[in-house]
Amino acid sequence: MRVYRTLIVSIVVALVLAVPAGALAKRLIIGGSTSVLPLAQKLATAYHQAYPKLSAPKVGGGQSDIGISGAAKGSFDIGDSSRDPIKGVDPHGLVFTKVARDGVCVITNQANPISNLSQESVEGIFTGRIRDWSSVPGSRITGPIDLFDRDGASGTQDAFQHIFLGETLKISPTATAETSNGLEQNAVSSDKQAVGFASFAYTAGVNAVGYQGVACNLRNAKSGQYGGVRNFWMVTRGVPKGEALKFIKWVTSGNATTKRIINSSWIAVH
Amino acid sequence: MAVGAATRGAMPPLSHPRRASVRSWPFVDRAAYVLCWVTGIGLSLITAGIVLFMLLKGVSYLQLGQFIHSPSPSLHQTQSGGFSDPIVGTLLVTAIGIVIAAPLGVAIAAWLSEYGRPAGLARAVESALEMLAGVPSVVLAIFGLLIFAQGFLAFMSQRAFNGTVTGQSFITAGIVMSLLALPLVVAAAREALAQLPDRLREASYALGKTRATTIWRVLLPSIRPSIASGVVLGMGRIIGDTAIITLILGATLKNEPATGTPILGTLTGTGSTLTSYVFNNSPAGEGNSHEKAYAAAFVLLMIVLALNALVTLLASGRPQRERKLRQRALALVPWTR
Amino acid sequence: MLVTDERVERTLGALAVAVLVLVCLLVVAVLVKAWPSFSYNGLRWFGAGGEVDTQLRAMREGTPLPGHGLLYFRAWPLVWGTALTTVLAVALALITSTLAAIFLTEFAPARVRSVLDPIIRLLAGVPSVVYGLIGILAIAPWINAHLLDNGRKQSVAYVVQLNGANLMTATLILTVMITPIMVAISANALEAVPPAWREGSAALGVNRWRTIWRVSLRTARPAIAAATVLATARALGEAVMLAMVSGGRAFAANPLDGLTFLFEPVRPMAAQIFQESEGLTIGPLGHTIYALGAVLLVSAVMLSLAGWAAKQSMKRYGIRA
Numbered sequence: 001m002r003v004y005r006t007l008i009v010s011i012v013v014a015l016v017l018a019v020p021a022g023a024l025a026k027r028l029i030i031g032g033s034t035s036v037l038p039l040a041q042k043l044a045t046a047y048h049q050a051y052p053k054l055s056a057p058k059v060g061g062g063q064s065d066i067g068i069s070g071a072a073k074g075s076f077d078i079g080d081s082s083r084d085p086i087k088g089v090d091p092h093g094l095v096f097t098k099v100a101r102d103g104v105c106v107i108t109n110q111a112n113p114i115s116n117l118s119q120e121s122v123e124g125i126f127t128g129r130i131r132d133w134s135s136v137p138g139s140r141i142t143g144p145i146d147l148f149d150r151d152g153a154s155g156t157q158d159a160f161q162h163i164f165l166g167e168t169l170k171i172s173p174t175a176t177a178e179t180s181n182g183l184e185q186n187a188v189s190s191d192k193q194a195v196g197f198a199s200f201a202y203t204a205g206v207n208a209v210g211y212q213g214v215a216c217n218l219r220n221a222k223s224g225q226y227g228g229v230r231n232f233w234m235v236t237r238g239v240p241k242g243e244a245l246k247f248i249k250w251v252t253s254g255n256a257t258t259k260r261i262i263n264s265s266w267i268a269v270h
Numbered sequence: 271m272a273v274g275a276a277t278r279g280a281m282p283p284l285s286h287p288r289r290a291s292v293r294s295w296p297f298v299d300r301a302a303y304v305l306c307w308v309t310g311i312g313l314s315l316i317t318a319g320i321v322l323f324m325l326l327k328g329v330s331y332l333q334l335g336q337f338i339h340s341p342s343p344s345l346h347q348t349q350s351g352g353f354s355d356p357i358v359g360t361l362l363v364t365a366i367g368i369v370i371a372a373p374l375g376v377a378i379a380a381w382l383s384e385y386g387r388p389a390g391l392a393r394a395v396e397s398a399l400e401m402l403a404g405v406p407s408v409v410l411a412i413f414g415l416l417i418f419a420q421g422f423l424a425f426m427s428q429r430a431f432n433g434t435v436t437g438q439s440f441i442t443a444g445i446v447m448s449l450l451a452l453p454l455v456v457a458a459a460r461e462a463l464a465q466l467p468d469r470l471r472e473a474s475y476a477l478g479k480t481r482a483t484t485i486w487r488v489l490l491p492s493i494r495p496s497i498a499s500g501v502v503l504g505m506g507r508i509i510g511d512t513a514i515i516t517l518i519l520g521a522t523l524k525n526e527p528a529t530g531t532p533i534l535g536t537l538t539g540t541g542s543t544l545t546s547y548v549f550n551n552s553p554a555g556e557g558n559s560h561e562k563a564y565a566a567a568f569v570l571l572m573i574v575l576a577l578n579a580l581v582t583l584l585a586s587g588r589p590q591r592e593r594k595l596r597q598r599a600l601a602l603v604p605w606t607r
Numbered sequence: 608m609l610v611t612d613e614r615v616e617r618t619l620g621a622l623a624v625a626v627l628v629l630v631c632l633l634v635v636a637v638l639v640k641a642w643p644s645f646s647y648n649g650l651r652w653f654g655a656g657g658e659v660d661t662q663l664r665a666m667r668e669g670t671p672l673p674g675h676g677l678l679y680f681r682a683w684p685l686v687w688g689t690a691l692t693t694v695l696a697v698a699l700a701l702i703t704s705t706l707a708a709i710f711l712t713e714f715a716p717a718r719v720r721s722v723l724d725p726i727i728r729l730l731a732g733v734p735s736v737v738y739g740l741i742g743i744l745a746i747a748p749w750i751n752a753h754l755l756d757n758g759r760k761q762s763v764a765y766v767v768q769l770n771g772a773n774l775m776t777a778t779l780i781l782t783v784m785i786t787p788i789m790v791a792i793s794a795n796a797l798e799a800v801p802p803a804w805r806e807g808s809a810a811l812g813v814n815r816w817r818t819i820w821r822v823s824l825r826t827a828r829p830a831i832a833a834a835t836v837l838a839t840a841r842a843l844g845e846a847v848m849l850a851m852v853s854g855g856r857a858f859a860a861n862p863l864d865g866l867t868f869l870f871e872p873v874r875p876m877a878a879q880i881f882q883e884s885e886g887l888t889i890g891p892l893g894h895t896i897y898a899l900g901a902v903l904l905v906s907a908v909m910l911s912l913a914g915w916a917a918k919q920s921m922k923r924y925g926i927r928a
Binding site: 090146 | 658660661663664667668669670743744747748751752757760761764765766767768770771772855856872882884885886888889890
Binding site for chain 1: 342425428429430431432433434436438520521522523524526527534539540552553554555556
């Protein structure tokens, strides 16, 4: 009897203590683009260091489309997107705030160190019109082209299509779709005939191909010479309010910490 | 013929007939024999290959500092941070899972074995446990998300500022993990209870003890090694699971407590374990550093090896069981209450 | 401490019933969440029609495909991928594990056996993420470099792209994952065959292999059936390893392609659920993912039933697992 009573009392006490504590446990939930993820994680850690009283924002992935729809639905406080808003496709009432810019490179295997691809070659390869490496000027190998694409939800894929292929052309549907920059990088680095595209940060171990005569690196992107640069957005349902507003204001304020973080591998816009 | 043998002299010494060698078998049987050898040795070579491969990669990428440092977000993961948080996360989730699964599992096993009335209900519970054992862990994970994202369970995890409950925390992950370990504990305990001789129970009843006391004081202490091995098997299953962690623990880099309260904050916060850390650092995730993935996978493998050795050790205590049973039966006599 | 038997019985019974209720809740909740997807698509949910990725993208963006609603989904490539990997892996594992179990119990010398037993049991405990890591970093590139040649890639280039993450890699790794469990159970069962039966067979002049084949294996059939059910459940539910190794494209591999069929990409259902984990809260996408989960759940239930039925029929002469 005594055991039962002590057990019940301790459970009740624990619950009584836990419930109000749970009510206070609010956290900024951020999610979406896997390209923005490394930047968002660094910003969240720095934000927590700057304001230790607040719990650190929770940063997740899921790719850009999930970030946008999640923000619209309310599962995220802030959604990350690495593609520009598309009228008619994105839900209404969303506010996009630009936080940084990022470069996308065409990547090939290191056995095929192409230094540059023209607009025509890029269009031909990625739409599937050119199917063999022998038809690509500057290629060192022959054989069929293994095309690597990103998953449909990827913002990087959207950005790549808009910037490199324009509004009408689409990437060939027979390409293998990878669900992250890392998988894309891995796939291209292990296949001699491979070609794909990835964010700047994921060009280790593969050959980053120049675009229209300009090498794909951070310096060229910052100077504006390299054309393949896209925006990183933080998306909120309506105008940012409360904690989300505080975070976004801090990120876009251009203070020394955020500047340092963003300039390390991305291009600052504030 | 005996007569003939007696006239011919002493019998030759008794010897075992020579076993027919494999060479005398028909071709198909010989082929099968060779195939068995090849498969057996091949399977062991594959295991050895996997362990050696992980050993090589792990030792080349593992640094002692990684055990102490926390993971830090960086694009160049090879130079930054370690996996102290994931290790703590693994321990925490396993502890919560086992703390729930072990007593619950033993209680259910005791009920099934010693009471089990009405019979239909007992069969239903057995089928439910069997089904639980066969459910894929992803399905358990999406079920867990469904349950813990409800508003009234918000105290177990965190809320976003717009009010949605995330349902992701150590407590929720631990609870779902306990469902993974439960069938194993119940199976081990039940098998052990079934193997206990009836005379143990009869002796206790003869002394006037109730069934409840018999279970608590006599039966359960006797099956302690089996419960232990069931628990260790459950731990192995919990430690190796990735799907539930990625979906329900949030798989954030560091263990992030939800509030400032010391223990409760960590429990309701998100974090990662070794498995989600390996997944995130592999090319499938976003961590982009296979060196860290190999190092963490190596540590994971060592933990699993240690657990396996523990199970073998616990299981080898069988011959002593008879002795212990006799001791326990004797100990019943002077004990009065 | 005076506890009456009845109170204890009721408490323990309540705990057991709580677990029963939880499992029922699991089935009901998943089915309820999945119902909209099934009711919209009907039985054609299992059929073929368009690309899974395109349909999922439409759900994510909220723009339905022309002529269909948001819930439009045709899961055939996923179902076929699951069926292929599971059936092939279990078939391979059955053969391998039976041969290995026979080897361990009958042919291996005692010293060899005492070394191999713990090694094979270790294989059973390796987490799936480690298998996935080895698969994606070592095995898939190796297969891509050494087994896939340009000619083969050319032959299907207009339909699908081949690389190391394919049916063969997935099946091989899955086989290695499920064999150890089956070996352990089969070896235990073979050991438990009454020695009198084997000696009787030997006395009739039957050689050792035939004895094993006709007597021991027959006796161990219920246990092997139980092991197969367990292994199939594990293969069906394997999500993480398959997501890492073969997540490239939801493609229904075509057996009519001959040997190339083994090199085509697949995406089993569990891997699809795992990959969509972040999108569960979005309406139509959530319903579709829960629908996939419901199919897996029902398959797991039917597997248990099948295993129970198989064991019942073999119970008379065999050894229970």
